[in-house]
Amino acid sequence: MITSSIPHVLRRWLPILLGVIIAITLYSCSPAHSNLVARLVVPTPSGPATFNSPLNQSAYDVFGYLYEGLLNQNGLTSKLEPGLAESWEVSKDGKKIVFTLREGLKWSDGEPFTTDDIIFTYDGIYLNDKIPSSLKDILRVGVSRQFPKVKKIDSRRVEFSVAEPFAPFIRFAGGLPILPAHILAESVRTTDADGKPLFLSTWGTNTDPKKIVGNGQYRMTNYTPNQRVILERNPYYWRKDSQGNSLPYIEQIVWQIMENTDTQLLNFRSGDLDTLDVQPEAFPLLKKAEKRGKYTIYNGGPDSGTVFLAFNLNQARNSKNKPLVDPIKSRWFNIKEFRQAIAYGINRDAMTNNIYRGLGAPLHSPIPVQSPFYLSPKKGLKTYNYDPKKAKQLLLDAGFKYNSEEQLLDAQGNKVRFTILASAGKKVREQMASQIKQDLGKLGIQIDTQFLSFNTYVEKLRLTRDWDTYLGGFTGGGVEPHGGYNVWSTKGTLHSFNQPSQPGEPPIKGWVVADWEQKIDDLYVQASQELNEAKRKELYAETQRISTEQVPFVYMVNPLTFEAVRDRISGIKYSSIGGAFWNLYELKIME
Numbered sequence: 001m002i003t004s005s006i007p008h009v010l011r012r013w014l015p016i017l018l019g020v021i022i023a024i025t026l027y028s029c030s031p032a033h034s035n036l037v038a039r040l041v042v043p044t045p046s047g048p049a050t051f052n053s054p055l056n057q058s059a060y061d062v063f064g065y066l067y068e069g070l071l072n073q074n075g076l077t078s079k080l081e082p083g084l085a086e087s088w089e090v091s092k093d094g095k096k097i098v099f100t101l102r103e104g105l106k107w108s109d110g111e112p113f114t115t116d117d118i119i120f121t122y123d124g125i126y127l128n129d130k131i132p133s134s135l136k137d138i139l140r141v142g143v144s145r146q147f148p149k150v151k152k153i154d155s156r157r158v159e160f161s162v163a164e165p166f167a168p169f170i171r172f173a174g175g176l177p178i179l180p181a182h183i184l185a186e187s188v189r190t191t192d193a194d195g196k197p198l199f200l201s202t203w204g205t206n207t208d209p210k211k212i213v214g215n216g217q218y219r220m221t222n223y224t225p226n227q228r229v230i231l232e233r234n235p236y237y238w239r240k241d242s243q244g245n246s247l248p249y250i251e252q253i254v255w256q257i258m259e260n261t262d263t264q265l266l267n268f269r270s271g272d273l274d275t276l277d278v279q280p281e282a283f284p285l286l287k288k289a290e291k292r293g294k295y296t297i298y299n300g301g302p303d304s305g306t307v308f309l310a311f312n313l314n315q316a317r318n319s320k321n322k323p324l325v326d327p328i329k330s331r332w333f334n335i336k337e338f339r340q341a342i343a344y345g346i347n348r349d350a351m352t353n354n355i356y357r358g359l360g361a362p363l364h365s366p367i368p369v370q371s372p373f374y375l376s377p378k379k380g381l382k383t384y385n386y387d388p389k390k391a392k393q394l395l396l397d398a399g400f401k402y403n404s405e406e407q408l409l410d411a412q413g414n415k416v417r418f419t420i421l422a423s424a425g426k427k428v429r430e431q432m433a434s435q436i437k438q439d440l441g442k443l444g445i446q447i448d449t450q451f452l453s454f455n456t457y458v459e460k461l462r463l464t465r466d467w468d469t470y471l472g473g474f475t476g477g478g479v480e481p482h483g484g485y486n487v488w489s490t491k492g493t494l495h496s497f498n499q500p501s502q503p504g505e506p507p508i509k510g511w512v513v514a515d516w517e518q519k520i521d522d523l524y525v526q527a528s529q530e531l532n533e534a535k536r537k538e539l540y541a542e543t544q545r546i547s548t549e550q551v552p553f554v555y556m557v558n559p560l561t562f563e564a565v566r567d568r569i570s571g572i573k574y575s576s577i578g579g580a581f582w583n584l585y586e587l588k589i590m591e
Contacts, residue, residue, distance in 0.1 A: 040589065041254060043273055044258070045060060045426065046059075046453070050203065054126065054179070065231055070118075076575045099158050100157050101114070105215070108213050117179065117181045118178055132502045137485055142165070144164065171480060205223065209230075264276060297562050297563070302360070304370055305473055306366055310552065311468075311469050316508040329468055336549075337395070342551075351556060359559060361558055362385075367484070408445050419448040420449050420470065422452075422471040434449075516550045
């Protein structure tokens with residue numbers, strides 16, 4: 001899903017919607033624990049952009065608390081387990097799945113949850129052309145790009161079917177949030193003066209949080225912009241423990257909004273937060289005080305997400321006929337050798353050692369090292385080890401030149417200067433931008449930096465598209481590469497380096513897709529249809545060969561992920577797959 005990478009504690013398994021997330025305290029700006037309420041306290045760098053799950057494009061949201069899929073993924077084994085569905089049956093040809101719901105399911109407002117809600121969610125929202133959603137990218141099947149068909153059998157059974165083989169079918173059919181028809185159906189049927197469904201303006205962050213209805217472990221009670229979201233246990237949630245007690249045990253989640261990572265660290269050290277995504281510079285300090293501070297730092301291994309510098313390759317014009325990117329810069333960015341030179345010109349080993357304190361390694365691929373589909377450098381993946389001489393030669397061979405002051409000029413004599421856009425408040429990103437500026441300065445390139453609040457940053461990337469390059473990241477979609485298809489689909493909502501116009505947006509003119517872009521898209525489609533594991537591996541290997549040769553993203557560092565959690569939280573079954581809170585429903589707070 002989007003964009004800027006999420007802290008490890010917030011990571012979301014894209015297809016299975018895990019409820020791994022966050023929270024913080026109650027009424028005052030300075031969090032304080034109560035002896036009366038079992039309350040989990042966790043920071044988030046940004047508040048929610050919307051309360052409408054299908055329309056969300058932000059990395060920071062509360063939907064993992066509010067919704068549950070038909071299936072869940074076990075955070076220790078990665079195996080699929082029953083969620084809202086108590087069982088499922090797959091046909092021999094793999095083209096049909098029948099899910100059977102648990103008996104007596106209810107929404108957080110007490111209304112019955114039935115297969116009618118599933119039909120409404122898919123046919124009325126996810127598969128509705130008038131409602132833009134990034135989930136459409138991963139639901140399209142095969143060369144025909146058809147959506148799955150969803151059919152009600154009875155009030156508890158529903159059938160999903162596809163016309164062509166689809167390897168990740170069960171994960172995507174069973175893992176997406178289901179929305180309440182009794183609340184939202186009218187907004188989908190009714191249109192505004194422009195003919196757009198009212199659903200598009202429904203459940204914004206100005207909605208009373210108590211009116212947001214879900215089926216997950218918690219429901220919202222309060223939202224104070226730029227401060228916190230407060231959630232309470234959903235009394236209608238289906239899970240119970242072996243003694244018949246309702247789950248989850250933790251009564252309240254408070255999502256405290258702290259944009260700056262230094263502020264988060266300060267609040268964690270003072271005991272006000274229950275968990276923290278440990279930044280590299282803070283690791284030695286926190287590790288030393290682990291016993292005294294009564295917390296445990298868990299090592300999650302290599303991050304499954306990516307951090308990168310992306311080029312804006314979009315050659316289109318907006319609705320006012322203005323180029324999205326300065327034509328001079330666009331010409332540079334669309335030269336493959338220029339992008340490769342930038343990759344060779346960034347010292348990622350120094351970045352790993354200095355910024356990440358050696359707690360990581362240079363990143364080479366969009367597919368995580370944990371995935372069986374990862375292509376390693378040893379098996380032929382192209383890498384860009386720091387080589388400023390090679391970078392300069394690539395630039396010279398591509399027609400660039402140097403003036404007497406060693407400033408890089410293009411063939412027309414324009415000085416090479418561009419801006420890196422990044423999200424404010426994350427110290428590591430700010431340090432990365434600073435090093436990139438310094439490294440590329442040695443190539444005679446002048447770099448400017450622009451830091452924006454997260455939601456403003458996302459808006460600039462997604463809507464106005466008037467940026468040169470951006471420093472960002474995508475959260476891990478798990479070991480299944482198709483979870484990242486919305487990045488590589490030429491029409492995908494996360495195809496940020498050459499973002500097309502999305503449904504409901506003003507049209508753009510002159511949008512061009514490069515042959516290599518289309519090839520990667522085609523390979524992802526082909527791989528999603530291939531049921532032979534070895535053949536799938538080779539198809540995804542080829543996508544990695546093309547993407548690293550063409551370099552729309554210059555990948556930075558694959559850090560180790562560390563998560564600090566207070567010892568007063570019992571039941572933690574930490575894993576690199578699910579983090580600390582994948583089994584939130586069975587965790588207890590011991591006072």
